Amino acid sequence: MRLRLLILCAFAVLPFGLWALSPLVSSGASGPSLNEVQSKIRQKERQIGAKKGTERVLTTDISRYTSRIRDLQGRITGLQRRQQAIQTDLDAKRSELVRVQDQLRDERARLTRLKGRLVVSRRALATRLVELYKADRPDLITVVLDSNSFADLLERGEFLRRISDNDRRIVAAVKTAKADAQATTTRLAGLEARQQKVAATILTRRDEVAGVKNDLVSARSGYERTRAGRQNLLSSVRGQRHALEDDLGELQDQQAKIQARLADIASGGSAGTLPAGPIKPGSGGMIWPVNGPITSPFCETRAWESCHPGIDIGVPSGTPIRAAASGKVVLMQPESASGGYGNFTCVQHTSSMSTCYAHQSRFGTSMGASVTQGQVIGYVGCTGRCYGDHLHFEVRINGSVVNPLNYL
Structure with missing residues (x-):
């Protein structure tokens, strides 16, 4: 009972303004208390600090991905220059390939002609051998004894010499044609192997450069997507931080108002009890409305x-x-x-x-x-x-x- 009377007496002597404002310093239905506002301020400050930490992490990630993208772009640019050099080489290889193919066609045509000559030479040789076999070829003594005169002897000797020379030419032509045919066949085999090697080199180098370039382009695209995601997230976090800072400003404003009202009440009642201070004239005809910085x-x-x-x-x-x-x-x-x-x-x-x-x-x-x-x-x-x-x-x-x- 005595405690209840003490409480009632305390409220009876409490200034009306301070009693009316008591919900501001303790929880009540009329508005948030100073402690509640300060608690919310601390909570907002923690949230803002967390957002700033997230922003720093995201900014670092974005910088790292930007550096990787620059590195990949440099490698892609290098590959593009290499690709241009290879393309120039490929064009030269194609020109060489065309020349090899022309040589192949020429050699094939020459081989065909040589084969024809070989066939003709072999037929002529066979015919001559048959003729020699059928016609009993006279020896030198028979030619001398059967000659009617010295002039006839000379004529018959020249005839035999020409026959022998013709036979040697036929045999030589056959040997030459055969040798040319073998050499041409060998050259054709070398040219065809060279043609296949050049074509394989072209395809291999092209595929290698294209494969590496495609891998780098894919990696760069992946980094760009990741960086874009980080940037979007960073924008979202910044927006949330700005909203929190706005809330914090309003809470700080509310805190200042509560503190000002409490200080005013604690000083003895209503606002406006401070002295007006001396008038401070200005150089432009007006006076300063208040004295302060x-x-x-x-x-x-x-x-x-x-x-x-x-x-x-x-x-x-x-x-x-x-x-x-x-x-x-x-x-x-x-x-x-x-x-x-x-x-x-x-x-x-x-x-x-x-x-x-x-x-x-x-x-x-x-x-x-x-x-x-x-x-x-x-x-x-x-x-x-x-x-x-x-x-x-x-x-x-x-x-x-x-x-x-x-x-x-």
């Missing part, structure tokens, strides 16, 4: 958080925001309506010039109100898309954002 400079095109229209000035949450010049409040949008700008206020100073103040923790003026230079119009915070307490300050001319430093 520029954490993000101005640039023409928004590409990254550190490069965007306007400037970011780093100051603690709850720091009062002063109007940079006198004017009229023409725009006030809560975080739910302005998106990334959070709680957003714009003050019209002239017909063409206005200033805007984003990421406020709460407003300090009202729509349509006339404000004087230096008047507090809001309080610094981290509403909308931000990663820490700061004031986003813009100067606009005819609605277009210009460099605020030209007017401060």
